[in-house]
Amino acid sequence: MHGLDAAFSALADPTRRAILARLAKGEATVMELANPFKMTQPAISQHLKVLEDAGLVVGRVEGTKRPRRLAKAGIEAMDQWLAILRKALERNYDRLDEVLASMERQKKGEKR
Amino acid sequence: MSKLTLKTEGDTHVVVTRRFAAPPEAVYRAHVDPKLVQQWMLGPEGWSMPVCVNEARPGGKIHYEWANGKGGGFRLTGEFLELEPYSRIVHVERMHLPDPTPDNHIETRFDAEDTGTLMTMRMTLPNVQTRAAMLATGMERGMEASYVRLEGML
Numbered sequence: 530m531h532g533l534d535a536a537f538s539a540l541a542d543p544t545r546r547a548i549l550a551r552l553a554k555g556e557a558t559v560m561e562l563a564n565p566f567k568m569t570q571p572a573i574s575q576h577l578k579v580l581e582d583a584g585l586v587v588g589r590v591e592g593t594k595r596p597r598r599l600a601k602a603g604i605e606a607m608d609q610w611l612a613i614l615r616k617a618l619e620r621n622y623d624r625l626d627e628v629l630a631s632m633e634r635q636k637k638g639e640k641r
Numbered sequence: 642m643s644k645l646t647l648k649t650e651g652d653t654h655v656v657v658t659r660r661f662a663a664p665p666e667a668v669y670r671a672h673v674d675p676k677l678v679q680q681w682m683l684g685p686e687g688w689s690m691p692v693c694v695n696e697a698r699p700g701g702k703i704h705y706e707w708a709n710g711k712g713g714g715f716r717l718t719g720e721f722l723e724l725e726p727y728s729r730i731v732h733v734e735r736m737h738l739p740d741p742t743p744d745n746h747i748e749t750r751f752d753a754e755d756t757g758t759l760m761t762m763r764m765t766l767p768n769v770q771t772r773a774a775m776l777a778t779g780m781e782r783g784m785e786a787s788y789v790r791l792e793g794m795l
């Protein structure tokens with residue numbers, strides 16, 4: 530069983546989060562992942578190993594290649610991730626609601 | 642019921658919609674007037690925006706800086722491309738982390754709806770990897786906020 534701790538520490542690294550986000554678009558090989566991140570293939574492989582050990586990513590064999598895709602836990606992590614981003618935006622817009630309300634009060638005050 | 646929607650579209654877009662009780666003119670002004678922007682575009686709890694430059698004309702500069710009061714901070718720069726008061730803003734922006742991220746092209750529309758406004762923000766990133774990296778950055782800041790809240794509970 531994969532511990533929650535492993536998933537959390539796997540997600541603590543920005544490159545690994547970006548790899549997960551890329552895999553959310555579909556399967557990719559190490560080479561396909563290495564290019565956009567401007568990293569060497571061994572460096573990407575190391576990140577993939579951490580993600581695999583945490584149960585977030587799985588691979589399959591296709592000839593000499595080993596394309597990776599998101600595991601169920603990885604998909605759940607992506608959902609949470611969008612939810613977190615959503616929350617940050619929601620906080621901003623809740624504040625904007627208050628700003629708009631005070632603009633409205635000011636406008637009414639000026640008319641008086 | 643949540644008023645916000647956030648979704649990815651195709652390979653390179655992120656679309657955010659949000660409804661506001663105020664008319665488009667007020668929502669537009671709150672996106673353009675630096676004194677108003679500084680009051681709400683703050684991200685996680687505990688952050689402030691000491692620098693906010695918005696030259697609201699085509700070609701005008703955008704320069705935002707955020708600080709967390711503990712030595713942490715980051716910077717965003719951009720340029721306005723089109724402004725149609727009070728219905729539409731088109732601009733580009735990039736984060737400096739500290740190297741600049743690829744340009745995020747953003748069209749923000751403010752449509753009157755009943756007595757309020759439907760805002761639609763459509764971001765276009767150069768490619769799928771850039772979009773992934775941007776969402777990852779958003780997650781990073783969001784995670785920090787979650788940790789801060791967690792600290793508050795312990």
